[in-house]
Amino acid sequence: MGFDLEALREAVKSHGRVTRVVIAAIKGSSPREVGASMLVWPGGQSGTIGGGTLEFEAAEAARRQTSERVLSHHALGPDMGQCCGGAVSLLSEVYDVDTVNTLDDEIICRATDERTMPLTVKRVLNEARGQGTRPEAQLIDGWMIEPVHKPARQLWIWGAGHVGRALVDVLSPLPDLAITWVDTGPERFPETIPAGVTTLPAAKPAELVRYAPTDAEHLVLTYSHTLDLELCNRLLNHDFAFAGLIGSATKWARFRSRLGKLGHTPDRISRITCPIGDPSLGKHPQMIAVGVAADMLRPALTETRKKDLSA
Known part of the structure; x- marks a missing residue:
């Protein structure tokens, strides 16, 4: 699992403005793991964050999204027609030709709000780059870290x-x-x-x-x-x-x-x-x-x- 940069580039090339929705964190049971993502554009989408009501509502919200980045939290239960019983945090980010070309080819790290990069995030990045390893997709102190997907x-x-x-x-x-x-x-x-x-x-x-x-x-x-x-x-x-x-x-x-x-x-x-x-x-x-x-x-x-x- 990782940030599929090639798929995002292809989607932006074909559809222009694309919103990427990724599971940033989970508590309890969840239909998919942290790092699972989907790409959404007007009239279509690819990938999946687990299907059902969560995915449908997240896709609709992504098509209406106007801000560059949104972190939202969702309880999974009867109100959503799902029986997972857990909760997920979704990070939705809008990309176009200009923004997709600024992404790193190894590790993508970005703040979900205006806070500066904390020491906890710097440690994860330094360890991964120093040892040549891939960090796991994770949300740490308001920052989302994802390794770029490389076919194994x-x-x-x-x-x-x-x-x-x-x-x-x-x-x-x-x-x-x-x-x-x-x-x-x-x-x-x-x-x-x-x-x-x-x-x-x-x-x-x-x-x-x-x-x-x-x-x-x-x-x-x-x-x-x-x-x-x-x-x-x-x-x-x-x-x-x-x-x-x-x-x-x-x-x-x-x-x-x-x-x-x-x-x-x-x-x-x-x-x-x-x-x-x-x-x-x-x-x-x-x-x-x-x-x-x-x-x-x-x-x-x-x-x-x-x-x-x-x-």
């Missing part, structure tokens, strides 16, 4: 066919993924690319493996078995955090044999997971995408299934 995981999707498109649709909304999408030409990609996805058309996609971070995750599902095999070979020579290959048991048996002839040991080859997703869900692209997404969100499950498949 790099995912490379090789192939923009039906399954590749389904995977991007399912995975791109996840906040901790930065997706690089590769195929042989620009015509292979859809006209609209989701935010947070970088397309890389290349006549020889396998040549791009060398540029992938060694801690990246990869999903290989191109239109060509020959290209799939070349990508697996290049990935095994390059290193990765995870590599998954679409295909049947027969395809994987052939690939294991060919990768062995290319000089890779059985232990090394077994680092590639095939098939990906949950075969019991079926072969529909969206079903494959749902299974893959579930495995990526539960790494331990991926390892367990991988051992079962290789047994």
